[in-house]
Amino acid sequence: MSNHGYGPRELDLDAPSAARAYDYFLGGAHNFEPDRRFADEVRAMVPWVANVAKLNRSFLQRVVRFYLDRGITQFIDLGSGIPTVGNVHEVAQARDPEAAVVYVDFExxxxHSAQTLLADNPRATIIQADVRDPAAILGHPDTRRLIDFSRPVGLLVVGVLLFVGPEDRPAELVAAYRRELPPGSYLALSHLTDEDADPALRADVERLIALYWSANEHVHSRTREEFASWFEGTELVSPGVTFLPDWRPDSAEERDDVARPLGYGGVGRV
Ligand SMILES: C[S@@+](CC[C@H](N)C(=O)[O-])C[C@H]1O[C@@H](n2cnc3c(N)ncnc32)[C@H](O)[C@@H]1O
Structure with missing residues (x-):
């Protein structure tokens, strides 16, 4: 199967990676000196950066519980990242030990850390692949083994499309996944934005993007209109596209977070 030139990344521990910096922001242990140096530099210039990571992670966990409440027991998590507390398979299998999870990341x-963690878990795996190659991921033998495409699937595309540039046509990419999902499946998306940020925050976002680009991690901010368009072909679940802390919050605690206007989230039913 052609991968259109997209594939796993090479291991390079001398250069920072966005995946490992994100792990560091969340308090994880799978990061190295260059990642921490980079993350500290970003945090010094953009103090709310770890808040965005936490709001995003918290959104992901609420979505997984929402999926379980709707009877979803099989999950595909694109750009899943370094495993950290409250991983999808932990939340899902605590509710249903037979729940199946396919993680995908190219880092x-x-x-490696997900492989180690999942070594004894027959109902969860990770594929090292590029999310821009849906055919390789959906056709992968592990996906076919664990996911039954005659039953609804919970797709998670959380905190990952900000790394996909316009040249890779994110709308078409999301549609390519959505088309393969049976009716009753769900699609969850989250993304960085700055359109409702005040000028100071917006300048911070510009700085953040410039710092990531200087580390060769190409990050993009998007408008609500563009983000919402990716739900085409689904019925948006209430409350629709919102800032991350406003999507079915467990408590009001995150609503006052300085990073609230910096991320959109939403879920659509196929
Ligand atoms: C910010 S983390 C998000 C992790 C997790 N989804 C969450 O929301 O907590 C982004 C992850 O996406 C991965 N990623 C970025 N671009 C990717 C691509 N084209 N293919 C596969 N993974 C990608 C990175 O390696 C990183 O682990």
């Missing part, structure tokens, strides 16, 4: 440390 070697994410892949």
């Amino acid at each position: 070697p440390v994410a892949w």
Whole structure:
């Protein structure tokens, strides 16, 4: 199967990686000196950066519980990252030990740490692949083994499309996954934005993007209109596209977070 030139990343521990910096922001242990140096530099210039990571992770966990409440027991998590507390398979299998999870990430440390963690878990795995190659991921033998495409699937595309540039046509990419999902499946998306941020925060976002680009991690901010368009072909679940802390919150605690206007989230039913 052609992968259109997209594939796993090479392991390079001398250069920072966005996946390992994210792990560091969340308090994880799978990061190295260059990652921490980079993350500290970003945090010094953009103090809310770890808040965005936490709001995003918290959104992901609420979505997984929402999926379980709707009877979803099989999950595909694109750009899953380095495993950290409250992983999808932990939340899902605590509710249903037979729940199946396919994680996908192209970053070697994410892949390796997830592989180790899942070694004894027959109902969860990680594929090292590029999310821009849906055919390779959906056709992968592990996906076919664990996911039954005659039953609804919970797709998670959380905190990952900000790394996909316009040249890779994110709308078409999301549609390519959505088309393969049976009716009753769900699609969850989250993304960085700055359109409702005040000028100071917006300048911070620009700085953040510039710092990531200087580390060769190409990050993009998107408008609500563009983000919402990716749900085409689904019925948006209430409350629709919102800032991350406003999507079915467990408590009001995150609503006052300085990073609230910096991320959109939403879930659509196929
Ligand atoms: C910010 S983390 C998000 C992790 C997790 N989804 C969450 O929301 O907590 C982004 C992850 O996406 C991965 N990623 C970025 N671009 C990717 C691509 N084209 N293919 C596969 N993984 C990608 C990175 O390696 C990183 O682990």
